[in-house]
Amino acid sequence: MFPLLSADPPCTTDPSTFCYTVFKATGNAWLGGSANWLLTKPLKILMIIVIAFVVRLLIRRMINRVTTLPRGSGKLPALLRPLRERAPEVLGSAVIERRRQRAQTIGSVLKSMATFLVYGLAFILVLGELGLDLGPIIASAGIIGVAIGFGAQNLVKDFLSGIFMMVEDQYGVGDVVDVGEATGTVEAVGLRITTLRDVKGTVWYVRNGEVLRVGNSSQGFAVAVVDVPLGYTADVERAATVLGEAASSATASDALKDHVLEPPEMLGVESVTPEGLQLRLTVKVRPGKQWAVQRALRAQLLAALEEAGFDPPLGRLFPSPVPAVEKK
Numbered sequence: 001m002f003p004l005l006s007a008d009p010p011c012t013t014d015p016s017t018f019c020y021t022v023f024k025a026t027g028n029a030w031l032g033g034s035a036n037w038l039l040t041k042p043l044k045i046l047m048i049i050v051i052a053f054v055v056r057l058l059i060r061r062m063i064n065r066v067t068t069l070p071r072g073s074g075k076l077p078a079l080l081r082p083l084r085e086r087a088p089e090v091l092g093s094a095v096i097e098r099r100r101q102r103a104q105t106i107g108s109v110l111k112s113m114a115t116f117l118v119y120g121l122a123f124i125l126v127l128g129e130l131g132l133d134l135g136p137i138i139a140s141a142g143i144i145g146v147a148i149g150f151g152a153q154n155l156v157k158d159f160l161s162g163i164f165m166m167v168e169d170q171y172g173v174g175d176v177v178d179v180g181e182a183t184g185t186v187e188a189v190g191l192r193i194t195t196l197r198d199v200k201g202t203v204w205y206v207r208n209g210e211v212l213r214v215g216n217s218s219q220g221f222a223v224a225v226v227d228v229p230l231g232y233t234a235d236v237e238r239a240a241t242v243l244g245e246a247a248s249s250a251t252a253s254d255a256l257k258d259h260v261l262e263p264p265e266m267l268g269v270e271s272v273t274p275e276g277l278q279l280r281l282t283v284k285v286r287p288g289k290q291w292a293v294q295r296a297l298r299a300q301l302l303a304a305l306e307e308a309g310f311d312p313p314l315g316r317l318f319p320s321p322v323p324a325v326e327k328k
Contacts, residue, residue, distance in 0.1 A: 158209035179214055
């Protein structure tokens, strides 16, 4: 049994209190004494929720403004301008897609953090208004957070690796990368998984936390390396001259001139094998174009050697048979 109030609450006689105002308006002493719980605290809680919603909305709009790529332009979003970017301009539309995806991913992380902080602070303020002791609740939340973090450490590792990969711009959509287990063209970049497609068309889903090193073939420039076989009896100096002239002519053609950044360089004899010699020629090209240039140059150089009267290594055309093992 609750004890009955034998007298009016003291606040009903104090004109400076909200209790007195409610008591005078209703004539009910219990309602006046409970006015703080029935009206004041709900209004404060509602105000906290509304303010938190408005603050979150303003923060999300600000994040959208600095992470949105202007339509019809290849400019960087405002958020990415202070960050280092390694995307080569020659990738064209892939660069725009890369910048858009990078900005959206970083913006998504910032929005999630802002939502967690704003609503978390609002939740704590609401509990304080309800008169709850926040000490045990915060301690329990800390223990639960540690348990969840320990159980989901792989997920957290992937998430943090994805954030650093995005901020540092290690690779992006359109890049050709080697991440160890898989090599191919990046099709999508997320905070947890990176999607690659290799030359055979296989799609690889690589967890960001498992990527220990990345080889990117699409940053800055690339080098097309062409090794040409030559017989032992061939004149190496004359062959090098023929290959250099053929490479210069090929790289100046309409098919390759847009991909080449510097004139070809003949390095000379690269290796000596049982079949013959190998001459190496390199060309500095635009990122991602080294394979196409290598294939085109290889065909042109072999044809130039044949026209100049050089014979291919006999070991390459007529491999020596494996000697039979005599039975004892």
